[in-house]
Amino acid sequence: MQQDVINKILQTENHEQRMRVLAERRSEILQAIGDRTIEPTEDVLGELFDLNVMLGDVNFFGDGEA
Numbered sequence: 001m002q003q004d005v006i007n008k009i010l011q012t013e014n015h016e017q018r019m020r021v022l023a024e025r026r027s028e029i030l031q032a033i034g035d036r037t038i039e040p041t042e043d044v045l046g047e048l049f050d051l052n053v054m055l056g057d058v059n060f061f062g063d064g065e066a
Contacts (some may be wrong), residue, residue: 020056026051 007022029048032038 022051024052026055 002025005021005025009018012018012021026042026048029038029051031042033040038044
């Protein structure tokens with residue numbers, strides 16, 4: 001994760017603010033991929049995975065079953 005995002009998280013006062021920073025970062029990445037300003041490399045997809053886990057969006061199998 002980029003250092004500026006980590007710094008923003010460290011400056012937050014509560015859980016809701018931290019979740020907002022993480023969601024904003026995820027949106028930025030997804031928008032950049034959609035705009036084709038970044039490529040969905042392994043590192044980028046890894047960061048998206050980490051953000052999804054931190055945000056609780058981990059529906060890996062679609063129906064919730066392993």
